[in-house]
Amino acid sequence: MxxxxxxxxxxxxxxxxxxxxxxxxxxxxxxxxxxxxxxxxxxxxxxxxxxxxxxxxxxxxxxxxxxxxxxxxxxxxxxxxxxxxxxxxxxxxxxICAKKVGMTIADLVQEAELTAADIAMIQEALSEKTPAAVIHCNCVPGQCECREHQTTSSNMKS
The missing domain is CATH 1.10.10.10 (Winged helix-like DNA-binding domain superfamily/Winged helix DNA-binding domain)
Structure with missing residues (x-):
């Protein structure tokens, strides 16, 4: 079969x-x-x-x-x-925090053993990638220190 x-x-x-x-x-x-x-x-x-x-x-x-x-x-x-x-x-x-995805990908690239072909493929994918205008944090309030949650955390303490 x-x-x-x-x-x-x-x-x-x-x-x-x-x-x-x-x-x-x-x-x-x-x-x-x-x-x-x-x-x-x-x-x-x-x-x-x-x-x-x-x-x-x-x-x-x-x-x-x-x-x-x-x-x-x-x-x-x-x-x-x-x-x-x-x-x-x-x-x-x-x-992970949406604002830390780029850093995580960069860390993965640094840690991985890559061939020249792998690096060329990654570079091509990056050259074709359209950057996002804004990335909004998706963390639970208090989980991270981004500006979006500092305002929320301050409001929660009041």
Missing amino acids: EKTIDTTVEAVKISDSEWEVMRVLWTLGQADAQQIADILGQTMDWKLATVKTLLGRLVKKDAVRTEPCGKKYIYFPTVGEEATMKSATENLFAH
Whole structure:
């Protein structure tokens, strides 16, 4: 049976450990729990039971589907890697002040190992980006020190 990855469905939120399992499935296209445990056993100190637990969670989240094959199951990713990465990025930006997104992106660029092609791609994306006229803070009052919340904080204290 052909593997089917739905790129139209909103990507699910997955934990760091689940990411590791998904990376194996995205690479192989399909695998049984033992294959995944063997691959992750080279870098993680995980037992087969740990991998099976993570696979069970991913099945419940509809990120992975199973097919029986004899006495074992074969696991297939149902969400694409690109859509899942995009969702994780959106999730990150939803948790930080809108006024700090640029600084966060700059920090990510500084921390990441990038090839010349990566840098050229980023520079091209930046050259095509239209700057926002104004970025409004989306923090909870008192969470940050921006001018928008200093006024609100002063009003709350009165």
